[in-house]
Structure formats: C-alpha cells, structure tokens
Amino acid sequence: MRDFSNDHSALALNTATLGHNIDGHGAGWSPEQVIDACAARGYGGIVFWRHEIGDRAIEIGDRVRAAGMQVAGLCRTPFLTGRDAASNNEIKASIDMAAGLGAGVLTIVTGGTDPNTKGVLDSQKRLAERLSVIEQHAADRQIKLALEPLNPMFGGNRTCLMTTRDALNVCDLVASDWIGVAVDVYHVWWDTTLAQTLETATGRLMGYHLCDWLEDTSDMLLDRGMMGDGVADLKAIRKAVEDAGYSGLCEVEVFSSENWWKRPPGEVLDVFVERFRSHC
Amino acid sequence: MRDFSNDHSALALNTATLGHNIDGHGAGWSPEQVIDACAARGYGGIVFWRHEIGDRAIEIGDRVRAAGMQVAGLCRTPFLTGRDAASNNEIKASIDMAAGLGAGVLTIVTGGTDPNTKGVLDSQKRLAERLSVIEQHAADRQIKLALEPLNPMFGGNRTCLMTTRDALNVCDLVASDWIGVAVDVYHVWWDTTLAQTLETATGRLMGYHLCDWLEDTSDMLLDRGMMGDGVADLKAIRKAVEDAGYSGLCEVEVFSSENWWKRPPGEVLDVFVERFRSHC
Numbered sequence: 279m280r281d282f283s284n285d286h287s288a289l290a291l292n293t294a295t296l297g298h299n300i301d302g303h304g305a306g307w308s309p310e311q312v313i314d315a316c317a318a319r320g321y322g323g324i325v326f327w328r329h330e331i332g333d334r335a336i337e338i339g340d341r342v343r344a345a346g347m348q349v350a351g352l353c354r355t356p357f358l359t360g361r362d363a364a365s366n367n368e369i370k371a372s373i374d375m376a377a378g379l380g381a382g383v384l385t386i387v388t389g390g391t392d393p394n395t396k397g398v399l400d401s402q403k404r405l406a407e408r409l410s411v412i413e414q415h416a417a418d419r420q421i422k423l424a425l426e427p428l429n430p431m432f433g434g435n436r437t438c439l440m441t442t443r444d445a446l447n448v449c450d451l452v453a454s455d456w457i458g459v460a461v462d463v464y465h466v467w468w469d470t471t472l473a474q475t476l477e478t479a480t481g482r483l484m485g486y487h488l489c490d491w492l493e494d495t496s497d498m499l500l501d502r503g504m505m506g507d508g509v510a511d512l513k514a515i516r517k518a519v520e521d522a523g524y525s526g527l528c529e530v531e532v533f534s535s536e537n538w539w540k541r542p543p544g545e546v547l548d549v550f551v552e553r554f555r556s557h558c
Numbered sequence: 559m560r561d562f563s564n565d566h567s568a569l570a571l572n573t574a575t576l577g578h579n580i581d582g583h584g585a586g587w588s589p590e591q592v593i594d595a596c597a598a599r600g601y602g603g604i605v606f607w608r609h610e611i612g613d614r615a616i617e618i619g620d621r622v623r624a625a626g627m628q629v630a631g632l633c634r635t636p637f638l639t640g641r642d643a644a645s646n647n648e649i650k651a652s653i654d655m656a657a658g659l660g661a662g663v664l665t666i667v668t669g670g671t672d673p674n675t676k677g678v679l680d681s682q683k684r685l686a687e688r689l690s691v692i693e694q695h696a697a698d699r700q701i702k703l704a705l706e707p708l709n710p711m712f713g714g715n716r717t718c719l720m721t722t723r724d725a726l727n728v729c730d731l732v733a734s735d736w737i738g739v740a741v742d743v744y745h746v747w748w749d750t751t752l753a754q755t756l757e758t759a760t761g762r763l764m765g766y767h768l769c770d771w772l773e774d775t776s777d778m779l780l781d782r783g784m785m786g787d788g789v790a791d792l793k794a795i796r797k798a799v800e801d802a803g804y805s806g807l808c809e810v811e812v813f814s815s816e817n818w819w820k821r822p823p824g825e826v827l828d829v830f831v832e833r834f835r836s837h838c
Contacts, residue, residue, distance in 0.1 A: 397791030429710055430711065433771065434773040434788075441750070443750070444750055470720070493670060509676060510676065
C-alpha cells in the first residue's frame with residue numbers, strides 16, 4: 279500500500295466511478311470490497327447508487343461508519359419531471375433508503391421536460407410542486423435533497439435544470455431547508471457566471487462532484503475525464519464552492535466506460551487520491 | 559408547386575440543412591439548384607458554407623440576388639481559438655469570400671479552449687484580442703462578424719462561448735460595430751436567462767438560426783430537429799430576439815444525418831416553409 283498522507287479525508291468515492299454493477303463494467307466489487315478499499319486509502323466517505331443497496335441499507339451504512347467513513351450520499355431519486363416521472367411513493371422510497379443508509383444527502387436528477395410543454399420553465403415549476411409534496415417526508419427522515427443541474431446537452435430527457443442558477447431558482451420556489459443544490463464539475467465547468475451564482479448559494483450547497491471535462495469528449499455520458507486531464511478550472515470551481523460555505527466531502531464521479539472503468543479498481547482509487555491532492 | 563403565401567419571406571435556408579456536399583449526404587445539389595429551389599418557394603435568402611463557394615463567390619452572390627433573394631450569410635470563419643486556431647490571413651480570406659458573395663454577415667464558431675489554459679475565460683480574452691486584430695479588415699469590407707455561442711456540450715474543442723452572455727461579453731471587450739452575436743435555437747433553447755440577456759443585445763444581434771431540440775437527441779452534432787418536433791419554445795425565443803431589435807432573416811439550420819438529410823431536398827424545403835409559418 280502506498281503511503282498517502284491523510285489530507286485527502288475530504289475525498290469521497292462515488293461508486294459509479296469504478297463502473298461496477300453497471301453494464302458489466304469494472305471489477306464487480308461488492309459494497310464491502312469498495313468500503314475496505316476506500317478505508318485503506320484514507321477516503322472520507324462513499325456515495326452509493328440505489329441498485330447496489332437493495333434491502334441492505336442499514337447493514338451497509340453501519341459498515342461504512344465502522345470503517346471510519348461517512349455515507350456521503352445516495353444516488354439518486356427516480357425522475358420527478360418528464361415522461362418518465364415516478365410516483366410520490368417511489369420518490370419517498372428512495373428517501374427511506376437514504377435514511378436507512380444514514381446518508382445525509384440524496385441527489386436528484388430531475389428528469390426531462392414535462393410532456394406537452396416547451397422550454398424548461400414549466401417543467402421547473404412542476405418540479406417545485408412535486409418537491410413541495412415530498413419535502414416533509416425528507417425532513418422527517420433528516421435527508422437533504424440535492425438538486426443537481428446537468429450540462430445542457432442533457433436537457434430534453436434527463437433534466438430541466440441546466441445551471442446552478444436554475445437549481446437555486448427552484449430552491450427559492452420550494453423554500454425548504456431540506457432542498458439545496460449539488461454542483462458537479464462535469465455539468466458546470468463551462469458556466470462563466472458560476473462563482474457569481476454561488477455567492478447567492480450560501481447554506482444551500484449540499485454536494486460537490488469532481489471529475490474533468492476532456493477537450494475531446496468522445497461520449498457525452500460515459501467519457502468523463504480524470505481530474506487534471508481536462509480543461510475544467512478545478513481549483514477555481516472548488517474555491518467558489520468553498521467560498522459559498524460548502525464544507526462537505528468532494529465526491530469523485532467519473533463515468534468512463536472506455537478508460538477508467540477498464541482499469542483495476544485499486545489503481546483507480548490510488549490515482550484519484552493523487553489527483554485530488556495535486557489538481558483539485 | 560404548392561401555393562405558399564409570401565409571409566415566409568423572412569425565411570432563409572442554411573445550405574447545410576440539405577446535407578449536400580457533406581459526407582455524401584443529401585442530393586448533392588449545386589449552388590444554382592439550391593438557389594432556384596429556394597426562389598421558387600419564396601425564401602428570402604440563403605446562407606452558404608465556404609466549401610461550396612470556392613472561387614465563385616461573385617458569380618453565386620449575383621445569382622442569388624438575380625433570383626430575388628439575399629445572401630443572408632456565410633458559414634464560417636476558421637477557428638480563432640484552441641489548438642486548431644487558424645492564421646489571421648486565413649480568417650481574412652473568409653471575410654474576403656463573404657464580401658465577394660455580398661453576404662452581410664460572416665458567422666464565427668470560435669474554436670475551443672486555448673492550449674495550456676483551464677476554464678474558458680482565458681480563451682475568451684484571446685478571442686477578443688484576435689477579433690481586435692481582424693476587425694478593421696471586416697469593417698473595410700462591410701462584413702459583420704457574428705459570434706455564435708454553442709451549446710456547452712461543444713466546449714473544449716469547438717467553442718469558448720457557451721452562452722449569449724459570453725458572446726456579448728466578448729463583444730464588449732472588442733467594442734466594434736462590426737462584431738455581434740448570432741443566436742441559434744439549438745445552442746440556446748435551454749437558457750432561462752436568454753430573454754433577460756437579449757435585453758442588453760440591442761443592435762448587436764446579427765443572426766437568428768432555427769431548428770428544434772429533440773427530446774431524445776441521438777447524436778449531439780447531427781440530430782437536430784425540425785421546428786415543432788422538439789421541446790424548444792420557438793415562439794418565445796423569436797419574440798426575445800425580435801424584442802432585441804433583430805430584423806434580419808430567420809435561418810433554418812438543421813443538421814440531421816439520419817432523417818432530413820435523407821429526404822428529397824424539395825420536400826425538406828417545403829416542410830420548412832410550413833413549419834416556419836405554423837411553429838416559429
């Protein structure tokens with residue numbers, strides 16, 4: 279084992295980064311193997327995906343904490359808007375899973391534009407209405423709901439929030455302490471108004487996701503870059519996030535079907551630690 | 559020939575929409591065939607691409623005007639930023655071609671992030687510096703240079719301008735009457751600040767490009783939608799553009815390798831007229 283110092287305890291692994299359990303990519307590690315490997319490297323936390331948890335939420339959450347880490351989050355609610363929007367009960371079940379894990383934050387990718395609407399404003403209003411309905415369920419279980427704006431290329435069928443400003447606008451509509459925003463480098467790196475927007479986000483930032491935008495992105499969903507390999511100004515974004523009062527973990531989330539998902543998971547975890555210390 | 563009324567004289571065809579001369583798509587119509595087909599349908603103008611013009615700029619421009627239409631624009635300068643940035647002479651040659659055609663507007667897709675930079679602000683400054691150098695050449699030839707922001711998914715290797723706000727910021731840096739902005743539905747439809755931004759763009763809008771964003775966009779470059787088939791709020795965007803004082807033509811620009819490029823060009827031109835009248 280390499281001797282990394284402990285100053286990367288702010289680092290959390292999003293398990294999708296290892297590609298496991300997704301379309302056969304990665305090593306197919308169990309949650310326990312991921313927990314042990316992260317703990318051995320001094321990671322501060324882990325973010326899981328629902329399909330990895332099943333009915334083992336309490337067991338997995340306890341195991342993470344016994345290893346000295348946090349369950350930094352859970353990905354994610356089913357869609358709330360668009361043609362694939364889920365029922366309130368399905369949304370609430372994902373909140374219950376987050377509570378079972380002891381995850382403080384549940385990420386929301388909203389879903390796309392609502393049927394028979396044009397543009398995104400109507401869908402954002404619909405999103406706010408749905409959040410107002412489920413907000414009490416989240417509050418009762420002490421689960422923060424983090425709205426994650428996506429790169430505008432995912433508008434249409436995946437999101438109705440394209441910018442951090444959009445997400446904050448919806449927060450304003452709902453006005454709940456349990457609803458905030460997650461900032462993901464992949465989705466916001468290009469936004470020249472980001473620092474200015476984040477100045478208005480104090481107390482509402484609930485997640486910060488790390489990766490990089492490759493100059494030549496070959497696949498819009500599955501070709502994210504390792505920090506330092508792309509063109510995002512990672513240090514400036516992190517400063518803006520921290521200036522807005524964010525003090526949570528920095529979550530690495532690299533979807534990379536043709537590169538990092540094909541490498542040994544232990545090697546990938548080591549590289550993240552190195553890059554986090556040198557580039558983030 | 560169908561009997562369309564003349565209220566679509568605000569419509570211009572961007573020739574890429576017929577897919578001709580691009581990777582073997584389309585019918586391979588000559589500029590003369592395009593001119594005749596557009597004139598027969600009452601189009602107000604045509605926008606060509608450089609590779610179609612060669613050394614025939616004056617001849618083709620005259621032919622368009624003889625058919626009662628305008629050369630509404632030329633696509634486009636070589637890149638000004640990023641690793642594939644062209645020389646000043648190459649940029650000036652494209653301005654000369656636009657002048658030969660009698661095209662009032664030359665579109666600029668900027669090129670990507672400059673080598674050894676992070677984020678987009680340094681590249682935007684570099685873009686402004688380059689524009690300052692070539693601006694007089696454009697002024698001498700009475701050619702307006704229209705900065706076209708691209709959807710953020712094209713950040714990295716194609717553009718350093720992701721929003722209309724970005725493009726206007728660069729206009730401010732250069733401060734030339736010959737440099738403005740082109741608004742393309744495909745690139746800006748998602749921007750909830752667009753109308754507000756355009757309020758500050760009076761006198762600087764030099765182009766308006768029409769298509770639609772399909773809910774399920776299968777290819778980020780070549781799966782643009784026909785107006786009305788997607789989720790963009792076309793009427794709201796046009797209103798914002800016209801409220802900003804834009805009185806030029808509405809240019810249809812639909813890259814669609816698997817759908818519209820495979821149809822007979824005359825049919826495609828007819829559908830554009832219908833959709834322009836009903837959906838735009």
